[in-house]
Amino acid sequence: MKQVQITLTPRESxxxxxxxxxxxxxxxxxxxxxxxxxxxxxxxxxxxxELTGDKIxxxxxxAGYIDGTTTVVPNDKRLPAVALLDGKPVGAExxxxxxxxxxxxxxxxxxxxxxxxxxxxxxxxxxGTTGSFMGIVMARGVNLVIxxxxxxxxxxxxxxISKRIGIQRISKATGLPVGMMPLLGKxxxxxxxxxxxxxxxxFPIGSGGTNGGEGSVTLCxxxxxxxxxxxxxxKVKEKKGEF
Numbered sequence: 445m446k447q448v449q450i451t452l453t454p455r456e457s458x459x460x461x462x463x464x465x466x467x468x469x470x471x472x473x474x475x476x477x478x479x480x481x482x483x484x485x486x487x488x489x490x491x492x493x494e495l496t497g498d499k500i501x502x503x504x505x506x507a508g509y510i511d512g513t514t515t516v517v518p519n520d521k522r523l524p525a526v527a528l529l530d531g532k533p534v535g536a537e538x539x540x541x542x543x544x545x546x547x548x549x550x551x552x553x554x555x556x557x558x559x560x561x562x563x564x565x566x567x568x569x570x571x572g573t574t575g576s577f578m579g580i581v582m583a584r585g586v587n588l589v590i591x592x593x594x595x596x597x598x599x600x601x602x603x604x605i606s607k608r609i610g611i612q613r614i615s616k617a618t619g620l621p622v623g624m625m626p627l628l629g630k631x632x633x634x635x636x637x638x639x640x641x642x643x644x645x646x647f648p649i650g651s652g653g654t655n656g657g658e659g660s661v662t663l664c665x666x667x668x669x670x671x672x673x674x675x676x677x678x679k680v681k682e683k684k685g686e687f
Contacts (some may be wrong), residue, residue, distance in 0.1 A: 485505070
């Protein structure tokens, strides 16, 4: 069976993951009839671009981020969240209240543990955006889709971390102290995205890099569409993951 090898930088991974999210059956169905709410986050900016066709600045489509410290995007610099009703843009304010089991919430993560559980850091003492919608998501059965790159893999349980940390438990921090909230939903990494794009099998063989390749992941892809996927990746790499 045909096998190809690819290396993706974090930006390129975000684009590939976004392409995969677009192909998820629950997303395609909600694009036809339903609500899709794309929470703030750098990977989600790429998802929003794929679903709307509009260019979005990932540095402003976010709440918290890591730049060597844990920090946040100032409120006056943040872009509003993107919401779609039957595939058409609508205002995101209050739309979570209207969402149900046929709808989709897309939320990124800061961590992915060996059990495949994703976690998001929480710097707001009352839970921030994640805390504001997770009760509704879990109570109503809203489809939670979690796009997250393999670069965010950690060797420790997200659930155990969430039990051990918290803003008021941290005495010092390089940046803002945080808690952690586990996210229980459909995780889409590069592996899942490439499978949705047609690969029969995908497996990572290495991670990391230098000279601009920090955070990269190297994967092998097998299947009849391996060459086709390789060409798609080449196009993404030519644009460095940009839209």
